[in-house]
Amino acid sequence: GQNIDQPTEMTATEGAIVQINCTYQTSGFNGLFWYQQHAGEAPTFLSYNVLDGLEEKGRFSSFLSRSKGYSYLLLKELQMKDSASYLCAAPRYNTDKLIFGTGTRLQVFP
């Protein structure tokens, strides 16, 4: 089987740093995706990690540890527009079928 776990909700302050964790249990591993979804809008691609380590893209970074079945999304210098749901997803082993977590709803306050 395959399971993706992430916190349901988080809050943070504008200008701060927030880390959104995702753990996964799979029979194999073929990469991990992060998407951002604003309310009523399409999920938009943020990152795809296949190898261990941290990948940085501007204010957003994504980390992966395959041995621990763990990933996180790091958001720096938070802005109000970062208030959204952040979806963690991984393909079922040996397929391209994405399994999604329930998403983490992040609220950024002034």
Added chain:
Amino acid sequence: ETGVTQTPRHLVMGMTNKKSLKCEQHLGHNAMYWYKQSAKKPLELMFVYNFKEQTENNSVPSRFSPECPNSSHLFLHLHTLQPEDSALYLCASSHDYGSGGSTDTQYFGPGTRLTVL
């Protein structure tokens, strides 16, 4: 138009109605997907088409009927739906599906918010 578009954006229908959702991608991709997103639940894959051929049907009830006339267009025909089918229906596309190697990134449309009365 760029990216993935979906129409209508909102749809209200009775349980006896027949309606269709439309998705179009302008990315030159070969794979298209239908997902269902319900409140408090993960995105659920419904169907996958690769080069116009259906490659995945995730045990979806027959009241949902997909159609993929070409690699750019995807439809979801709806009939005799139930109130529990109310959800956001998302379309996505990717370069390919199931070709091996790393998984291609999926790009999503804005979704159709469906309400079944």
